Amino acid sequence: MSDLPARRLLLVHAHPDDETINNGATMARYAAEGALVTLVTCTLGEEGEVIPSGLAHLAADREDRLGPHRIGELAAAMRELGVTDHRFLGGAGRYRDSGMMGVAQNDVPGCFWQADLDEAAGHLADVILEVRPQALVTYDGNGGYGHPDHIQAHRVAMRGYELAALRGHRVDRVYEICMPRSEVEAGFERLAAAGREFPFAFIATPDDVPGVVDDDKVTVTVDGSAYTDRKKAAMHAHASQIAVDGPFFALSNDLGQPYFGTEYYHQVHGDPPADPRDLFGGETGDAAGAGGAR
Numbered sequence: 415m416s417d418l419p420a421r422r423l424l425l426v427h428a429h430p431d432d433e434t435i436n437n438g439a440t441m442a443r444y445a446a447e448g449a450l451v452t453l454v455t456c457t458l459g460e461e462g463e464v465i466p467s468g469l470a471h472l473a474a475d476r477e478d479r480l481g482p483h484r485i486g487e488l489a490a491a492m493r494e495l496g497v498t499d500h501r502f503l504g505g506a507g508r509y510r511d512s513g514m515m516g517v518a519q520n521d522v523p524g525c526f527w528q529a530d531l532d533e534a535a536g537h538l539a540d541v542i543l544e545v546r547p548q549a550l551v552t553y554d555g556n557g558g559y560g561h562p563d564h565i566q567a568h569r570v571a572m573r574g575y576e577l578a579a580l581r582g583h584r585v586d587r588v589y590e591i592c593m594p595r596s597e598v599e600a601g602f603e604r605l606a607a608a609g610r611e612f613p614f615a616f617i618a619t620p621d622d623v624p625g626v627v628d629d630d631k632v633t634v635t636v637d638g639s640a641y642t643d644r645k646k647a648a649m650h651a652h653a654s655q656i657a658v659d660g661p662f663f664a665l666s667n668d669l670g671q672p673y674f675g676t677e678y679y680h681q682v683h684g685d686p687p688a689d690p691r692d693l694f695g696g697e698t699g700d701a702a703g704a705g706g707a708r
């Protein structure tokens with residue numbers, strides 16, 4: 415790539431659908447504004463639980479064809495968000511979904527939880543050197559909620575950042591996804607007010623939301639509210655995993671929760687952003703793109 419856009423954002427996620435739930439509005443907004451948005455997804459999500467009964471045959475304990483199906487769902491979601499650069503770490507199917515923490519799938523050779531960290535991070539460093547992002551987004555060290563693939567995605571992102579710096583490109587700013595407690599609580603008040611028409615079996619509480627932090631831990635707040643419809647359409651595209659109804663959604667646990675058009679980030683590497691509304695810190699990027707050090 416020789417003529418990259420001036421601003422370049424890289425996101426590292428565990429499974430297809432995580433990017434949309436966590437960062438869909440951010441991705442749609444930066445793509446619309448002309449930034450290069452690159453998504454690296456670490457597994458195909460083969461172990462996901464399937465919501466629609468018509469797709470139940472795809473599940474890992476039946477035909478085990480969910481992975482290829484979710485490649486298609488992810489591609490459809492990225493069309494909704496306007497994101498054209500999406501890849502799988504090491505290529506599609508290189509690392510298998512490890513399942514929830516504590517299940518037998520955690521020990522299967524080839525699953526992401528069993529991956530050699532430097533090898534997996536080396537694949538990510540290759541992407542970093544190719545697209546030379548100024549901003550990198552992934553989960554916190556607990557993966558938001560303790561899923562082994564999310565924890566591993568965090569480790570790979572942080573190690574990939576280090577390896578890429580050694581190989582010639584230091585990402586300016588690295589962020590962990592977070593949700594400020596006050597916004598989560600306000601979202602759940604809206605959900606409670608929606609009351610009886612609410613279609614899901616259970617209603618989540620703020621404790622069910624990954625990555626909740628005290629408000630003062632938020633470094634950057636990206637207002638993607640103009641792109642909430644795009645995020646919703648992308649969530650629809652992940653139909654095997656997400657049920658969407660109005661301003662709420664549920665995963666296979668049928669636990670209803672709000673989704674958000676404003677998304678939040680806690681910075682862990684780099685200079686504090688001059689503009690706390692922008693993952694690039696208010697900077698316009700480098701017009702030379704990848705020209706320099708390749």
Ligand SMILES: [Zn+2]
Pocket residue numbers: 428429432561564
């Ligand atoms: Zn996930």
